[in-house]
Amino acid sequence: MSERLVVIGADAAGMSAASQARRLKGPDELEIVAFERGRFTSYSACGIPYWVGGDVDSRDELIARTPEEHRKRSIDLRMRTEVTEIDVPGRRVRARDLESGEEAWTAYDKLVIATGARPVRPELPGIDAPGVHGVQTLEDGQALLDTLRRTRGERAVVVGAGYIGVEMAEALTKRGYQVTVVNADPQPMATLDPDMGALVGEAMTGMGMEMVNDAEVTKILTGEDGRVRAVATDDAEYAADIVILGIGVRPNTDLARNAGLPLGEHGGLLTDLAMRVRGHEDIWAGGDCVEVLDLVSGRERHVALGTHANKHGQIIGSGVGGDYGTFPGVVGTAVSKVCDLEIARTGLREKDARAAGLQYVTATIESTSRAGYFPGAALMTVKMLAERRTGRLLGVQIVGREGAAKRVDIAAVALTARMTAEQLTTLDLGYAPPFSPVWDPVLVAARKAVTAVRKGG
Template sequence: MSIERLVVIGGDAAGMSAASQARRLKGPGELEIVAFERGHFTSFSACGIPYWVGGDVTERDDLIARTPEEHRERGIDVRLRTEVTEIDLAGRRVRARALDRGTESWTSYDKLVIATGARPIRPDMPGVDARGVHGVQNLDDGQALLDTLARARGKRAVVVGAGYIGVEMAEALIKRGYEVTVVNRGSEPMSTLDPDMGRLVHRALEGLGITLVNDTEVTAVRATQDGHVRAVVTEDAEYPADVVVLGIGVRPETGLAKAAGLPLGAHGGLLTDLAMRVRGPLADGTVWAGGDCVEVLDLVSGQERHIALGTHANKHGQVIGTNVGGGYATFPGVVGTAVSKVCDLEIARTGLREKDARRVGLQFEAVTIESTSRAGYYPGASPMTVKMLAERRTGRLLGVQIVGREGAAKRVDIAAVALTAGMTVEQMTALDLGYAPPFSPVWDPVLVAARKASAKVRDR
């Protein structure tokens, strides 16, 4: 019996989950696995980098789930510092360059997994390549930022962007003793929330001593004569900086796939079927893709979205590895659940924002309630704000946003399950949730919002 070869491009969550799952199902005598990774690490937690930079996680290696050596022990040929530069679909082979030696070679495949991830958005503006300007996407990026912080001439930092990465990095830099300014082109931080909920995050950032500049676009970065960043420039002002962190977001890393002629969606991500197999005749049923380089189905709006999260990437990898290994699995889609924090303020969202619902033509009712994390009389009860969107007429849950202290963020999981199940807000009011005074009021804040939304739908 001939041995098939699986080639994996990308050694983080999706790629190595796929490789590991395929190996569980097929041994080395049935399937050879070669994984190319252009960095120094495999299977690491990019989501943990802000906490490493901030000192909550003390060791870089704590963020590594499985080392290259551990993968090799399991029969996966991991080739570090090797970048795939071309995919030849017709010939079923990839060209790779050994970055430290500069040599190139072709490797054939029977099955191919594209898990190239996403890259930080780096705006095209003067000075953005100055030393001390950092994007943060992998462990090499995190180490480079820590090295800059260790030798910085001063303690002034500017974060460009106020999304998840921007907010988390701002907090990390505050913990490092930096004076932090966040420049945000939106009206409020956390554009994944509606502006009224983002305003709560705004107050929390200011409470940490962070200067937040909204409705402002960065136009240039200025450097010293020796090429190190010294300031960030906007149309109206200049903000001194000894270090700059770009937290503008990420784009799918799909240059290889595009050059090979594979189909991309509206957001630049690869398009796959439910089995995570790349669509189209060129892929010929032998190419899979997963992680931050793909677009996924939004189960609420019915449209394709690009969501860069490790939770999805690991699930994609499991699905791909199962199918490559001869089993059967599918990835049905997402509802857009995400959580974060600013100091002790927890931030969560799932489903659609108001502008998302409008964009896809949904009419809705929106309600916002104030409640507490525990019974009001129980020590430690803290305020919590819940916003809920329900479809007009049907009452179908469309989205939930939660901002509060301890116990706020993970409550969004209630809504995530309800969204996945297609529940109405009236059905949610009857959910049998756990209750005791140390954990929740008699009516959980999510259910209070559901009651209010249900009443508003009925009144309408």
């Protein structure tokens, strides 16, 4: 007898799950129905800043798989159809066709919730004015590009200086805008410690961007035509022909909350290691709408990243299809860039370590991406946190130029393996003059951390 899988949300997690389930079970065994309220499936939201900035030519390049491609694999994909209710006891979902407004119930045997995240959108006067744009979905990206093509502006204000904020600052700079980044924190990149975030701020200033820190946006000011004309903080006004909101995202879990499914302290769905919603044998959840275990702190956190969403989808699809896989958790790795500045982190920041009750030492060093004498050797700063006494690696942050970002993977694997800083110092990493100094920068930081651990008592 055939079962029915219903998938809510047809982006990375949802459609990876559907595809993997389909690989394991044919249409005679498993019917798959997927609901998507948007117009696109399986796209790289992380690529939107590069599409806006012109590195990527067309929207279609960001789409890994179109609705038609999914349908060819016997997935009944219902686009522009929003699920409005999950009836858990009744094992059914209600969905509304956004074109016709019609609603209908669809029964499920197995359910995958992949409703993603939604951008934080402060309740500010003027926030809905023309010229104010989010960049969460492909639709958002398209709307922004349409505006950029229609209006020939000179000044852009980016609100927020996290990953999206700094990437959009690059994109608009590339488009010829004079960019101001207005940021509520003392430094950009609050995902780094302030001392490392300050390096990013200095570099962005050096790129000609205006960095306004410690500033809360109070109002979006509009002109006589109703379009945005400036962003106001308590202290000042910043002229803007266009405003980008990049303040962060929250799990999109109203549907799950209303259905009585378990949410964590960050608002994300809570799952077991096989990505099943806790307490629910036949409901899975993955991607930006779930919380994941932080393997370093031992606590749940919310990380909205396509790479996790794809892994979740893979594991969920295996489970739905009767195979087996688990997602053990994350260590908190993230990489980004602003023009030629590379930014990376993994593990805990100082404040994360404190919040987890961990005592730690820090070590910050400067080194180069290649042997110092090799052409193109670029400076990078590496900061390492290690636990007091045990010396266990707790986190690494890197800010530098070419070759800085992906070096954080060394630490990401070491964190997963719960290595100590001392163990890091003897790692057998790739060495040749074009690729690394004889001591890789991560190892130089580890050596300094070992000394700090010894002194740390």
